[in-house]
Amino acid sequence: MTVPEATGYDPWSEAASALAIFAVDPPGTGLRLRGRSGPVRDALLEHLAELLPQTPLRRIPVGIDETRLVGGLDLGATLAAARPVMQSGLLAEAHGGAVVIAMAERIERSTCALIEAALDTGESFGPAGRVPARIGAVALDEGIDEDEALAPSLADRLGLVIDLDAVPMSALSRMELLPEHAAVARARRVLSDVAVPDDAFTALVEIAAGFGIDSLRAVLAALRTARAAAALDGRTMVTQADLGLAARLVLLPRAVTVPQSPDEREPEPQEPEPAPENPVEEPESGSQENDTTDSDDSENDDPGSLADAVVEAVRAVLPPEVFAAIRDRAKGAIKSGARGRGDMPASGRRGRPAGLRQGRQRPGERLAVLATLRAAAPRQALRRPAVDAEASPLIRVRPEDFRFVRRKIRRRVATIFVVDASGSAALHRLAEAKGAVELMLAECYVRRDEVALIAFRGPGAETLLPPTRSLARAKRALGAIPGGGGTPLASGLDEALKVAAAVRKRGDTPVVILLTDGQANVARDGRGGRAIAGEEALAAASGFRRDGFDAVLIDTAPRPQPRAREIATAMGARYVALPQADAGRMAQAASAAARSARLRSTG
């Protein structure tokens, strides 16, 4: 096994490798291009089209309908011919090649499901039955935050990840790094001869475990990557360098945590068991570490050594910021552990389809063409003029045939708890707020409403639970919240404004529930000082009134505070004194606020 030379890290060369590896063996796997559209992305896509065997890349636009994707009735042709004409689906047309999913982060979840089915089974499932669709997928992922993430189920299937933003424009002057058609074709021919040594399987599984990656699909994708890398290099055996590349292109972008390097392990003994596995797992996940040691009973007296060597090599190649960034992510473990929102992207939010409706078209309603045709079809014989029957091939559609897609428009309410986690009463207050969050979730998941939680203490505020309707996720996120320290009320309000604005942007209604005694003593810059902190808090509070966000301030002080009332007035919030701040009453107050907000937004 060769050790990769520690050359400078070149994102462009990484991207070129990922492109070549995808092109060697696309079916069932994928490439995720993260970052904004630009010349680098265009160059990669253009080049990829040249690398694929025969089939061109087929582009899937955001608003594609099911029929175009999996085949079905061709409406234009059907109307022209007055008899049903079927069209093939885009997935089937891409058979043997790949599809490019434009604006993948905004694509409907149902569209994703159809693409995933083709990736998994090599077939497309349409009304006309199953047709071959052995494809790979390239996702153009421009999502910038959690609100706009690629559907997790699709992200899981797209093994290779390229970070476009890391590639400088100057890279375009080095087009020679991109793989040649002949080289890729050669690799394709020898791919099935590439052997994988036994310890490589072990190494990849261990590296993934070390990065805290649970999905075994990622490990499989890494394996395929290593094999393709060997084939591209003209070798018939996977080497350590191939594993390193696979770790960088497939595993590292999914890392939830990073194992500590050997020289880091000693000086940081105070960190309570760094848990190189998954910090968000149940406590007994520590057993993994033990398993690695006794995973093989005999030959290998230094198990995991290949995995360690690969990780160290990766660490040596990559700029240190990359690992540091992952570690930071791991510290806010909850957020990274539960990446991706499971809900429909904003484009699907204009209400849920709820069957069809007959009658006159209402503004904003879409015609259900197929259903309309179905309504018109049986009556064609009656409607055809007796005299000139042959001469008019068109289908006669009358107003009573029109069918419209009925959508239930239901704005969802996101209740944002903003909790003062400072001072001595913090733990009690937090525990009760957590209880209220869970009570609300247990009650409101029927309505698909959401709950979020922001805590502020010490130097600043943090969104501990982004808007979610998953009780499972909330429980995990709220597992252990630290309390104590100063009171940066302004920072907490700023953060709440940000989250509330994001909620409103995607078409839902935010309701803010602030739990505090109103005694701010930390300013936005993290420094102490009651006067400044108080002024800043009042200024931040006025933002809620300005933007018209519904809010409730729950005063948790043992005795009601004038200061808290002032803040409530500035916010335009309802003021409720709840010295005991118990979870049940808090949830009641929040539910009432959510109810009235919902009424107002739909009314």
Added chain:
Amino acid sequence: MTDFNDAYPFAAIVGQDEVKTALMIAAVDPSVGGVLVFGDRGTGKSTAVRGLAALLPERKVIAGCPYGCEPSPSASSCPHCSLPGTPTKAINVRIPVVDLPLGATEDRLVGALDLERALAHGEKRFEPGLLARANGGFLYVDEINLLEDHLVDLLLDVAASGRNVVEREGLSVRHAAKFVLVGSGNPEEGELRPQLLDRFGLCVEVSTPREIKDRIEVIKRRDAFERDRDAFAAAWDKETVRLRRRITAARTRLAELAVADAVLEAAARLCLALGTDGLRGELVLIRAARASAALAGAKTVGIDDLRRVAPTVLRHRLRRNPLDDTGSGVRIERAVAEVLPA
């Protein structure tokens, strides 16, 4: 769309015993009423369901009936078999495992007017949907927690009644649609409505294997499968045939297995101790225990069978107290230890 012929062999799945057992129990006794598989991504939920198709024994249907009607002395009311003079020759077919993709329309699910017939011949005819295809078999919905509400309601209604009734576009059609609903999903992406949860007979939680050596085995097998599907399937064929025989044998044995009063009583006590709503839990508990005994080749249904299936049957029926962090598994374990001491 039905049977995944070149799917990964069920028998070759590493671990995941609870999922495998739950699916086999549903195959032995479909009246347990559906299986819900909840877990993380990439844990092989779909693999298990799709692999199931190859395991199932054949069933008898009326030849040519698109609704998969069973031959029966009483006249079937499906649009095909109710036509006078329809030949009623019975043939053996594979039990269908039908995939319902997330984006499917209502038309595709319940069926709709056959446009071709209507336009070309002015004839009003019904084109059966996925519910008809799933009759007598399994209907699989991946990411069921993300399925549109109105489709979920529709599925529930049909699954509960065993009949698909279509009244639309001037059509009036009814046909049998008895199927085992299998749903899978990741609870982190959204919960399932409690009304839906309760309708599933069995509920399994899956996770990635914790042991490194199991994970390695998963990767190795999957890799071998992807490199040469035929060879891999052939290597597992013996095991596949063995499992299929076990299911077939269990089906025939099922009717003979009596459940002693002591077992019935134990099931009732267990449900009482856990405070599950209604009698459904109890009923499914007994049915699942009987199917489990049949699969094991036992002569009687024992307390052991009850113990074995209790988590799968009851996990999703416990009343939730969001402030109590005790997992449902632990609560069931405790109740079992208390009510059915070994």
